[in-house]
Amino acid sequence: MKNASLIMIIGPLFLLGLFAFPLWNIMLGAPQYPDPLGMNIHISGIEGVSEFDLQNIDGLNHYIGMKTIPKSGEMWEFDVFPKVIIGMMILGVLIGLLGFFGKLDFKWFLGWFVLMSVLGVLGMYDFNAWLTDYGSNLDPHAIIKVVNEDGTPMTYKPPLLGYQKMLNFDVTSLPSIGAYMMFVGMSLTLLASYMGWKSKGTKVKQQSKEVLAA
Numbered sequence: 001m002k003n004a005s006l007i008m009i010i011g012p013l014f015l016l017g018l019f020a021f022p023l024w025n026i027m028l029g030a031p032q033y034p035d036p037l038g039m040n041i042h043i044s045g046i047e048g049v050s051e052f053d054l055q056n057i058d059g060l061n062h063y064i065g066m067k068t069i070p071k072s073g074e075m076w077e078f079d080v081f082p083k084v085i086i087g088m089m090i091l092g093v094l095i096g097l098l099g100f101f102g103k104l105d106f107k108w109f110l111g112w113f114v115l116m117s118v119l120g121v122l123g124m125y126d127f128n129a130w131l132t133d134y135g136s137n138l139d140p141h142a143i144i145k146v147v148n149e150d151g152t153p154m155t156y157k158p159p160l161l162g163y164q165k166m167l168n169f170d171v172t173s174l175p176s177i178g179a180y181m182m183f184v185g186m187s188l189t190l191l192a193s194y195m196g197w198k199s200k201g202t203k204v205k206q207q208s209k210e211v212l213a214a
Helices: 002-019 053-064 077-100 106-136 177-213
Strands: 024-030 033-042 045-048 162-166 169-175
Touching (some): 002 077, 033 053, 045 053, 077 106, 077 177, 106 177, 169 177
Antiparallel strands (some): 024 169, 033 045, 162 169
């Protein structure tokens, strides 16, 4: 159980990578932009891949009526998400320490993994809702108005995951380093749960043998 607990302590520490690296990346390529424009989405804000990327993206968005890219203080998520990540990191390490000293069993490791998974799904849902609003809630007085074949206004929602063609832009949306680090950390806690379960099973078998031998 001690080895499982050590892994449980290490796993949540990978969440700290979200403060150093972006969680998600969206790239926009077009013939007029030999170097694609990009956004790195962090848990505390959005940054351009290159120095003037956000400025150029906002300039393009203005013509089709999209809102400007929100700054850190303009979305509650950028204030709440860092606190949630720190809270989950501390909770995970605490559970691992208590497990190391025999105060908790592997079920708590699994519980942390499930809770973090639920929070991750809710975060993705919120992210997708923001993308939908960002690409659909357009200014009716925009300079350029593009409509679908049925006459309804075209939406410019970037894909949540993968590739999409939007007018003459090739848009790609993929997880970035922070997301991969979070995935590794969560995988370690799942491994710790499995090791703790195996350790408990081995201990029960050993105790049964001792009882029979007595």
